[in-house]
Amino acid sequence: MITFEQVGVRYADASEPALRGVDLTVPEGELCLLVGPSGAGKSTLLGTVSGLVPHFTGGVLEGRVTVAGRDTRTHRPRELADVVGTVGQDPAGHFVTDTVEEELAYGMESLGLPPAVMRRRVEETLDLLGLAELRGRALSALSGGQRQRVAIGSVLTVHPKVLVLDEPTSALDPGAAEEVLAVLQRLVHDLGTTVLLSEHRLERVVQYADQVLLLPGPGEPPVLGDPAELMARSPVRPPVVDLGRLAGWDPLPLTVRDARRRAAALRERLPAPPDPPAPAAAPPAATAIATASRLVVARGPVPALRGVELALFPGEITALMGRNGAGKSTLLGSLVGLHAPASGTVRVNGLVPHKSRPKDLIRSVGLVPQDPRDLLYAETVAEECAAADRDADAEPGTCRGLLATLLAGIDDERHPRDLSEGQRLTLALAVVLAARPPLLLLDEPTRGLDYAAKARLVDILRTLAADGHTVLLATHDVELAAELAHRTAVLAEGEIVADGPTPDVVLASPTFAPQTAKILPPYLTVADVAKALTPQDQP
Structure with a gap:
């Protein structure tokens, strides 16, 4: 269905290609999950499938990408719209109408489909995605999960053969994320749609993947294969896989249920966990x-x-x-x-x-909003830091010093929009902290954020609390x-x-319990389990 032939992408002024050496075929009717650290090229790869790369993003596309026989170099996104449906992180950014029903019909109107066909497909999509009761609702009145389902439905009415999704559950609560993933399962199993999906929260999606496309990072070619096998070598992995690696299980579990079935021996070796740490400075x-x-x-x-x-x-x-x-x-x-x-x-x-x-x-008090770009308006990192110092009446260099402490290596002359998600969040944190709230x-x-960036954020916030x-x-x-x-x-x-206390609240809730707590309660994280095991207990 999707074929990559020695595909590489290089953007202007970039020292390294964003993507290189992609030579593989994604089978029809499967859910393929893109896995890799930030900067590995996942969004770029998705863009080559939809035609956004290079037609809208610029840069140079080497090799060839074909989708259902169409070459994306010679077919612009509008010429692929009947074959490829694309849904990004922010569903509201896709909406062009006011109500659910109008949004579902819009793509078909753009393609000039007959009214009878449009009416039938809207009804089919409303039923498929469980949106029938919302047909007349204003898009602005929908929840996050409902909006994401409408965004998926708006491209499904065109009957694409391929669905491309970039971080579809990143802004959703656990329940809404399950709704969206259940919809994707139905599309793959019942309609034979090919789904290409990128998601940082692998604990939510890896168990649904038929194939994993691993982008290890700079210098290593992408690999397509069995999810369990590739998780064993992936630099990013969900807690259930980390727990399997710690316990020495082979093959590695991808679901909580599989891990729970194999955890009896590990559970017997674990002592009762210590009391959770108290707040750092709260008498x-x-x-x-x-x-x-x-x-x-x-x-x-x-x-x-x-x-x-x-x-x-x-x-x-x-x-x-x-x-x-x-x-x-x-x-x-x-x-x-x-x-x-x-x-x-x-x-x-x-x-x-x-x-x-x-x-x-x-x-x-300082607030870092969902999108850190809402706080950032200068042309360079240095200008952003200088403006933060002025706004906070802080000594010149205060914000820049905080940024260097939080995350070293961010170039003063970089534009904030050119930073990675983790770098942008850290810059916004430094801007807020310049006033020492x-x-x-x-x-x-x-x-x-990927797992590495999230780990850095955890360290930063623990230091601030201390x-x-x-x-x-x-x-x-x-x-x-x-x-x-x-x-x-x-x-x-x-x-x-x-x-x-967090253990009391999350252990009492199946919705908000982490993966480790569902397998080895009352332990909350893989790190807690590792600390509890003596060296001789570990494989």
Whole structure:
């Protein structure tokens, strides 16, 4: 279905090719998962299939990519639209209409299909994706999982033979991610669609893959093969695979169920885990740095927060979890003064956020939004850091010094948009921290990060907590919460329905439990298991 013949891609001014030596064929009717570290070329490879590379991105495409017999060098994306459907990380970025039904019909209208055909395909797609009850709903009123299903449906109505998806679950809660992945399974199994998928959160998707396309990184050619075999050599892998490697299991498990079946002997060797670590700088009588009391915030006619009670303490890392639309971003926005309470109170470091001057507020609380680019507006990293110092009345070089401490090697002359996701997030963190706010808020900080970048973020946030900073992060990443957070609070329909030590909260929830906890409770991470095993216990 998709054939790569010695494919390479080089962008202007780049010292190394973004992609090289791709020579393989992706079979028809299978789900193929792209695996590799950031910068390995996954998005570029997806772009060569849809024709976006090089027709829209520029650069030089070497070799040849054919999809259903069409050469992407000679067929522009619009000439591949009936064969290849593309869905990116942000489904709203694809929408061009106002309602679900209109969006499903738009692609067919562009191709000039007869009205009778369009009507039939819209109905079929509504049923296939479970969207029938939402047909007249405004796209702006949908949840994240619903939007992603509509984005997939908008390309499916054209009946493409290939579906290309870039990080389709990165912004979704665990339940919504399962919905989207179930849809992809139906497309592959029932319709014979070929799905090419890139996703950093491998714990969500690797068990669904028929094939894995491994991009090891610079200097090594991509390899297509069996998921378990390639996971054994992949530089990035989900916790269930790491646990299998630690235990010496062969073949490696790809699902929690497979690992649980083989874990009996390992479970017998494990002692009871120690108590979780206490917050770094939170004495029993510590004064809260931020509080919300009976907080109600309205976003339109419906309250987004309903009577929220929350207190955040110095040195404490708190994970805020819940479904898409539960109110997590609204709560963060309220703490930073973006939303005025309809009732109740918010206090941060003695200030009322929505009544405080920004110049005063940035010294008390800093927010890194879901897309760090929202904070970055200068032309170079150096200019961005200088602007942050001026805004914070900090000594010149403060932000740049923080950036060097957090992540060395970022060129001063690079444009922020040319940085990797991890580098951009770190720059945004340095910009916020230039004012030394005691409270740091992060909204989906691991979106788009690979496992190595996420590990660096964990180290950074632990260091900040050890220095007395309070960290509140809204996240769908259950593995991050298990590894990092002292405490976890769960929001549902604008109300906090659980709040306590992370092990207590996540072990009580099948939705928010990490993979290791589902296999070897009450251990939360593979690192916890490794620490518990004595050297002679390890293979």
